[in-house]
Amino acid sequence: MLLSLNWLREFVPFTGTDEELADRLTMLGLEVEEVSHPFAHLENVVVGHVLECDKHPEADKLSVCSVDVGEDEPLPIVCGAPNVAKGQKVAVAKVGAELPGGFKIKKAKLRGQVSKGMICAEDEIGLGDSHAGIMVLDEALAVGTPLVDALNLDTTVFDLGITPNRGDCLSMLGIAREVAMAYGLPLTLPECALEEVAESAADQLTIQIDDPALCPLYQGRILKGVQVGPAPAWMRYRLIAVGMRPINNIVDVTNYLLMELGHPLHAFDRAKLAGDTIRVRAAEDGTAFTTLDDEKRDLLGSDLLICDAEKPVALAGVMGGANSEVSDATTDVVLECAVFDPPTVRKTARRLALHSESSFRFERGVDQGNARFVADRAASLMAQLSGAQVLSGVAVAEPTPWENRTLRFRPARCNSLLGVDLDAEFCRTTFEGLGCSVDASNPEDWTVVAPSHRHDLEREVDLYEEAARVYGMDRIEAVLPRVSKSLDGLALADRRYAFTMQLKHWARGVGLNEAVNYSFVGHEDLDFFNLPQDNRVPVMNPLSEEQNVMRTALAPGLLQNVRTNVGHGSARLRLFEVAKVFWADAESETTATEPTRLGMLVYGRRERERWPWPEEENAAYADIKGMVEHLLQHLELPGAQYRLKDGHPYLAPCVEVVLDDEVIGEMGRIKPEIADTYNARREVWIAELDADALQEWHEGVLPGFSPLAKFPPIKRDITFIAPETLTAGAVVDAVRGVQEPLLEDVVLVDCYQPEDAETHNLTVRLTYRHADRTLKDKEVEKRHSKVVKKVLDALPVHV
The missing domain is CATH 3.30.56.10 (Phenylalanyl-tRNA Synthetase; Chain B, domain 1)
Incomplete structure (x- = not known):
């Protein structure tokens, strides 16, 4: 602002x-x-008086002027403007002045004539766009007065x-x-000298609002006989000072009132409105609408439109339409002053990346109670500057009239909460200075009515904040509060952050190093990983072409980490990353969903470098799967299934991790042609899991308790000779499936592959225990034999 x-x-x-x-x-x-x-660049620009103006002897389009600038002698200045003449008051940039664009005024000779300054046009000193001729100033201005003071510039x-x-x-x-x-100063509102003609605006304009929740107020004024032209200098220069570009007297009034009173307005060319009707309605999905910037926008049903009897004419609260804008040919104007639903305006402006001064204010809420005064002042200024006639009254629809909020205020509670002793009179003066009305008939419990412009005053504690703000936050001493914790506070904890930290602690504990990568990648990166294009979220203003889209997977960033580390001589990498990915989603408020993913990567030697030197053995599928299994065990999520998946974009082989028919992630080897591009000299194994799903599963686990065992276990090992096609998991599952009551645990302890054999030896350790007594060897042997027999009958194995 x-x-x-x-x-x-x-x-x-x-x-x-x-x-x-x-x-x-x-x-x-x-x-x-x-x-x-x-206007600091106008420091050496003053009011000058043209004493003489003669034709240049060597150039037909130049004039040689003698200009009085309040110094001892007039300045000789060569000027090329066609409208320069003797007797004019003009803006003169003296030698040493530095004008916009870095143009510095110096003493010069132009076709043999000395020139000690420049008589300026508006655009040359940053006061407008006109270059048709020099600025001709008011005759009443004193010669030599700095131009900033003469024009009363900001x-x-x-x-x-x-x-x-x-x-x-x-x-x-x-x-x-x-x-x-x-x-403690008086506040003076701007004047509103409105003169109306007998015709009634309400008789000539019909307003219809389809959904009162989206537009609680819409009012329109009608002006006839408008003469569109430049706004007066004082208004144009003031708009320039606050960063706005002057356009014409009608549009400039709406911008002036926006900055002055904070309520956006819009002016329609009445001749371009069909049926003398204004209808505020939701857009239909797929509607195409061209805004004032000549850009065609595709709208959704969540957008709000201003329509006439036939077509949309404005995007409510954001920008007007090109089909109804005011032009030099405009003679009648419909002036809109409305209130729109802030979330609706915010969603539209954000989705279309169409942020305007109007949407910025509507998103934060405007003063509905002051809307009539704003419309009246705007109409009076337009009539004053364009010679228009203002029809009496307003055409208005206000399905939801504004009601001021009534709050309670307890001075004792305020002082207790702030830790200071605020005087009651100070609080009363403060609230009344903010525009509130105060009823303190009960000194212990006041009634405060908030004004319509203070949307943020919703609760009693908001009044405490106002009192503290005006008193001075810097005057309130810092005192450590008394902190008490209870079990109720657990419900308020940030569960997502806590789970993310739990994942990171686990990953560091198993020896992984954290990678932190940009969320931006390039379309080429995603194409190289064969990732689909339909769910990508492009970046509108990318830092570079290598960062022009949001990542849809963690793998491209982790492979970039491999390239960097291998380039620095690393032969062994163990990485993880917990971060969001971004998928396009038209149903989302932000047009994208942002799931959290956990990525893990292993590369290079299986063992760390040490003495004695370990065998040259590289990480393989067992390493990445072991990490996934360890994580699920850590999160108390046993029973995962692993199944091969064909046709993965960048993994071959690829294995899905499944919990109760829900795929929670994938793991596998990066395809060699992709890994080679990232300078990987060995196989790269990667897993990417859905962290949001893991959190949901983990939080759904109900903790149980079983007493600690009092009696010793008895363990028996048995080696099954099985075909190569029979997995170790199938053997372990078969042992567990016997449902022996005393069998407490089954663990695979060894796997041996004989040379040139089509079988492998799987050693399984069975643990037996009784909860109430010590087992005897004879009893265990009998039960163990039954377990082994059932496994031999169920599977093609022998011992």
């Missing part, structure tokens, strides 16, 4: 220094981020950082309220 101090002083008679005001506003929570001087502008809850401060009026309250 750009705040002009000259403009502010039209509302409040503040006489202090700029530094004092900046400090006070910052302590009020309206941080002054920067102080600028928008010399100091504050750039304020306004927090999202303070939409009321996005205007000169809003800041003026704060200054008036802080310094």
